[in-house]
Amino acid sequence: MSTRVVVKIGSSSLTSVEGGLSRDAVAFYANEIAALKRAGCEVLLVTSGAVAAGFRAIGYSFRPKLLHEKQAAAAVGQALLMQSYQEAFASHGITAAQILLTRTDFGNRKRMNNAGMTIEELLKQGSIPIINENDTVSIDELKFGDNDTLSALVANLVKARQLLILTDMDGLYTGDPRKHPNAVRFEHVEEITEEIYSIAGGAGSSVGTGGMRSKIDAAKIATRGGVPVFVGKVDSTGDLQNAVSGHGRGTYFDTRLHSLSMKKQWLGFMSTPLGFLKVDPGAEKALVNGGHSLLPVGIKVVEGHFQTGDVVEVLSLEGTVLGRGIVNYDDEQLRRIQGMSSSEVIQTLDMVHRLEVIHRDEWITLK
Ligand SMILES: Nc1ncnc2c1ncn2[C@@H]1O[C@H](COP(=O)(O)OP(=O)(O)O)[C@@H](O)[C@H]1O
Ligand SMILES: N[C@@H](CCC(=O)OP(=O)(O)O)C(=O)O
Numbered sequence: 001m002s003t004r005v006v007v008k009i010g011s012s013s014l015t016s017v018e019g020g021l022s023r024d025a026v027a028f029y030a031n032e033i034a035a036l037k038r039a040g041c042e043v044l045l046v047t048s049g050a051v052a053a054g055f056r057a058i059g060y061s062f063r064p065k066l067l068h069e070k071q072a073a074a075a076v077g078q079a080l081l082m083q084s085y086q087e088a089f090a091s092h093g094i095t096a097a098q099i100l101l102t103r104t105d106f107g108n109r110k111r112m113n114n115a116g117m118t119i120e121e122l123l124k125q126g127s128i129p130i131i132n133e134n135d136t137v138s139i140d141e142l143k144f145g146d147n148d149t150l151s152a153l154v155a156n157l158v159k160a161r162q163l164l165i166l167t168d169m170d171g172l173y174t175g176d177p178r179k180h181p182n183a184v185r186f187e188h189v190e191e192i193t194e195e196i197y198s199i200a201g202g203a204g205s206s207v208g209t210g211g212m213r214s215k216i217d218a219a220k221i222a223t224r225g226g227v228p229v230f231v232g233k234v235d236s237t238g239d240l241q242n243a244v245s246g247h248g249r250g251t252y253f254d255t256r257l258h259s260l261s262m263k264k265q266w267l268g269f270m271s272t273p274l275g276f277l278k279v280d281p282g283a284e285k286a287l288v289n290g291g292h293s294l295l296p297v298g299i300k301v302v303e304g305h306f307q308t309g310d311v312v313e314v315l316s317l318e319g320t321v322l323g324r325g326i327v328n329y330d331d332e333q334l335r336r337i338q339g340m341s342s343s344e345v346i347q348t349l350d351m352v353h354r355l356e357v358i359h360r361d362e363w364i365t366l367k
Contacts (some may be wrong), residue, residue, distance in 0.1 A: 001029070004042040004123075005244060006160045007033060008218075012168040013090030013235075014049040019063050021053035021077070023084055029166075030088030032240035033128065037094065038108035039241060042123050044158060045085075046131045048168040053077035053084070059273035067139065085130055095127040103143060106153050106270035109246040117156050122268035123158075146210035149269075156225035156265055163222045163327035165215050166242050170233040172212055186251045192220045195359035206364045216217075219253040222270045226259030228252065267324050267366040273313040275304030275331055277357070284316050287323065288365050293356035294325065296345050298340040306331050314358070323365040 009029055016022040027087045033043050051070050054077020055063050063071050078100070086096045099118065104165075105111045122129045133143070133150055148165060155163040173183035189196060200212035210217075214232075219229040232250015242248050260268070279287070283298020294314065306312060313328045329337070334357065337345045342355050 003040065003161045003244070004044075004158060004160045005036070005164060006044045006046060006151055006155040006158065007240070008046040008147060008163070008165045009166075010147065010167045010169035011046065011048040012053050013166055014047070015052045016364055019052065021049055021081060021084065023175045026081075026084040027088045028235075029240075030092065030094075031237070032083065032234060033093060034092035035124075036240055036244065037050070037092075037128075040191065041244065044119065044123070044129045044131065044154060044160070045251055046147050046154055047081070047085070048132065048147045049081050050077040050132055050135060053080040062247065071135050071138075078132060078135070079359075081132070082130065089128060094240045095125075097122045097129050099129050101131060101150065101154075102134045103270075104140050104272065106157075106266075107272040109266070112157065112266075112270065119154075146214045148210055148214040149221065152218035152221035152225075152227075152229075153223050153270060155227045155229075156262075156269075160227050162244060163227050164234075164240070164248075165218060165231045166234045166240075167215065167231065168233065169212070170249040172196070172200060172216070174199055176212070189219075189251060189253045191256075192216060192223070192253065201345055209229075217302065221265075223253050224260050224268075225265045226255050228255050264364045267311060267326070267362070267364045268366055271305075271311040271324065273324060274306040274310045275312040275327070277302055277304065277312055277314050277327075277334075278317055279314055279321075279322070281319065284322055287314065287358075287363065288367055291360055293360045293362070294358040296334070296337045296340050296357055297342070299334065299357065302331055302334045302338055304331060312358070320367060322367050323363060326361035327358055328354045329357060 001233055003210035014021055014025045036043055051073045055073040058073050058076045064073055080097050089096045105115060119129050131154060133147060137235045151163060151165060171185045173185050175183040177183045197216055202211035202213060215231050221230050228251050230243050230248050230252055232243060232248050277299050279298045280300055283294055284321060286292040287294055306327060307330045308328055310327055313324050314322045316322055337348055346352055
């Protein structure tokens with residue numbers, strides 16, 4: 001069986017000193033990926049670089065800061081980026097395919113399955129799927145924000161054997177090495193704890209977005225879905241193969257012993273919550289530590305408009321996200337019964353299908 005890997009290349013690894021797209025960098029990564037394919041791997045590429053490739057061509061002298069300028073630059077740059085990849089891969093006899101996705105594509109199972117089937121066919125034909133965020137339509141809640149999260153969702157979708165997030169830093173350090181020269185690198189991270197989050201900072205360069213923090217977010221999504229992750233640097237011939245075989249210059253994140261089902265992955269990382277519930281400490285404990293369902297009695301605040309069967313996010317009274325679940329009531333019913341005991345609920349509503357607001361089987365803890 002061939003090894004299926006997802007490689008994510010960030011803007012910081014693709015830009016020249018002047019801030020534009022580096023064709024040499026594109027050619028280098030195409031060489032590395034072609035070598036991997038020759039060694040029997042199926043490779044998917046998630047790449048940033050559209051803004052970098054397009055901002056000069058559209059007429060800006062600097063990388064734009066405003067959202068609509070970035071989107072316009074990305075629209076010009078995406079075509080140039082693909083042209084570069086197409087040329088680079090063609091020299092290895094590999095056909096490049098473009099796939100543009102947004103967060104809502106993952107929130108909708110049909111669209112997600114369609115993306116999955118297209119990718120499978122491309123891989124079967126030996127092409128390389130090249131994926132970027134669809135910047136034209138991606139704003140605010142539609143946005144992944146950075147391609148790290150996108151790469152993790154893609155890795156889970158295609159059940160990759162490994163996700164390799166390539167960046168300008170050779171892994172996760174105990175602090176951002178740009179600010180803390182004595183910081184030490186982690187070779188392995190077994191579990192992504194609060195402490196790991198606290199040491200991961202934002203983007204180090206003017207071209208990257210999200211920094212190490214968004215890579216940790218991505219590693220969490222992928223490892224919970226059963227895909228191990230490498231975050232590090234690939235800048236010499238053979239580095240990518242070394243990274244795949246466990247000898248890369250970077251940090252390896254291990255998978256959780258029990259990975260989440262696709263249903264729970266969807267619930268936790270791909271769905272779009274239509275409402276928010278704030279719960280008291282008793283309900284928080286029951287949901288997060290006790291493995292229990294959420295009952296009306298623990299609900300303090302109901303926000304948003306949702307129907308039975310929609311996804312809602314549950315927060316503590318202080319606003320910490322505890323998790324997500326599929327709700328058994330619409331928002332109007334829930335406003336009437338919030339804080340009530342089960343017997344009060346039965347007296348209040350004409351018909352009660354299920355007493356639990358969220359059943360434990362339809363819940364994922366995110367805290
Ligand atoms: N604890 C840390 N360890 C390593 N790098 C860190 C850390 N905290 C923040 N960073 C920064 O994250 C940057 C990589 O993220 P980013 O600039 O978004 O790159 P990319 O464009 O590849 O996604 C590094 O250049 C580094 O300055
Ligand atoms: N979709 C945007 C990239 C967003 C971005 O900068 O991501 P990254 O460099 O991976 O942190 C582009 O192609 O320019």
